[in-house]
Amino acid sequence: MFRKIxxxxxxxxxxxxxxxxxxxxxxxxxxxxxxxxxxxxxxxSKERGTGHIRESFLRGSFYYYGASGAKKIAxxxxxxxxxxxxxxxxxxxxxxxxxxxxxxxxxxxxPAGYVPHPAKTKEDIRKERIAEMEKAIRxxxxxxxxxxxxxxxxxxxxxxxxxxxxxDYKKPESAMIEMFYQSELMGEEAxxxxxxxxxxxxxxxxPADVRTLLKTRLQAFIEKxxxxxxxxxxxxxxxxxxxxxxxxEAQSAExxxxxxxxxxxxxxxxxFAKAWLAELGK
Numbered sequence: 211m212f213r214k215i216x217x218x219x220x221x222x223x224x225x226x227x228x229x230x231x232x233x234x235x236x237x238x239x240x241x242x243x244x245x246x247x248x249x250x251x252x253x254x255s256k257e258r259g260t261g262h263i264r265e266s267f268l269r270g271s272f273y274y275y276g277a278s279g280a281k282k283i284a285x286x287x288x289x290x291x292x293x294x295x296x297x298x299x300x301x302x303x304x305x306x307x308x309x310x311x312x313x314x315x316x317x318x319x320x321p322a323g324y325v326p327h328p329a330k331t332k333e334d335i336r337k338e339r340i341a342e343m344e345k346a347i348r349x350x351x352x353x354x355x356x357x358x359x360x361x362x363x364x365x366x367x368x369x370x371x372x373x374x375x376x377x378d379y380k381k382p383e384s385a386m387i388e389m390f391y392q393s394e395l396m397g398e399e400a401x402x403x404x405x406x407x408x409x410x411x412x413x414x415x416x417p418a419d420v421r422t423l424l425k426t427r428l429q430a431f432i433e434k435x436x437x438x439x440x441x442x443x444x445x446x447x448x449x450x451x452x453x454x455x456x457x458x459e460a461q462s463a464e465x466x467x468x469x470x471x472x473x474x475x476x477x478x479x480x481x482f483a484k485a486w487l488a489e490l491g492k
Contacts, residue, residue, distance in 0.1 A: 259295075260302060263298075263299050263303065264308065264311060293478075296479065296482065300486060303424060304424075308420070309420045312420045313420075315416070316416040316418075319412060319415070320409075320412055320416075321405070321409060321412055322405070323405060324401070324402050324406065325405075327401070329394050329395050329397075329398045330391075330394050331391075332387060332388070332391045335387060335390045335394060336379060336384070336387050339379045339386075339387065339390065340376065340379050340380065343376040343379060346372050347369065347373060347376065350365065350369050350372060353365075354369065424486075425487060425491070428483045428486060428487045428490070429487065431479075431483055432480055432483050432484060432487070434464055434465060434468060435468050435476050435479070435480050436480075437465065438468045438476070439458065440469060440472065440473045442454070442455060442458045443455070
């Protein structure tokens with residue numbers, strides 16, 4: 211889930227920074243080379259900012275709360291701040307430190323493997339079912355002994371069903387026992403299949419090569435940014451700006467953050483993302 215703060219300017223300055231790998235060109239304004247100045251400008255510590263970047267890339271969710279100074283950044287400076295912040299982002303997620311963090315996160319998220327549970331034999335199932343039915347008959351008969359004739363008459367069909375089932379279970383070729391046995395086999399197959407599916411999903415969500423993760427984040431941003439209409443009209447409603455077109459109002463939080471960041475940040479960010487994606491593809 212996105213953790214929101216009430217600052218439109220923060221979205222403009224940071225929304226594209228760590229949201230699924232949003233990056234901008236280093237050719238933009240270079241006012242904050244030292245890194246220290248960058249974090250001071252954003253009103254957040256380097257450690258906390260780095261933590262947001264780490265969590266955003268590892269989990270695919272956007273963490274950007276706490277940057278109190280972002281709302282004070284002048285419109286003309288946003289691309290420059292984004293450029294330096296994104297340069298730092300790229301350096302960090304390309305580092306051995308991030309690779310080690312990812313490896314640890316990946317291993318922690320790995321689902322338990324399939325552990326075979328030997329299926330019960332047909333005879334095991336027969337014994338269990340016979341024991342269950344004999345118990346049900348005993349208890350029903352004991353209860354009926356305390357009931358009025360009217361209730362006994364009403365319970366008689368149930369008792370007859372129990373006795374019929376018991377007789378069937380004792381037959382060597384009982385169709386019901388065969389059905390229970392096949393269900394047992396299918397249940398074990400289903401458990402194995404579910405374990406395999408969990409492992410497949412884990413491998414897709416946490417690829418072995420961290421570069422594959424970065425490619426996924428980059429590609430997701432590029433595709434999302436391409437769908438944003440920066441010319442979309444807004445209107446005030448209930449004290450908030452909303453899209454005139456209901457299709458845009460129904461878009462995801464990511465889509466709207468990219469819109470708010472504006473083309474002056476997003477377009478060079480897309481170019482940078484594509485360049486980085488090309489590097490990762492080599």
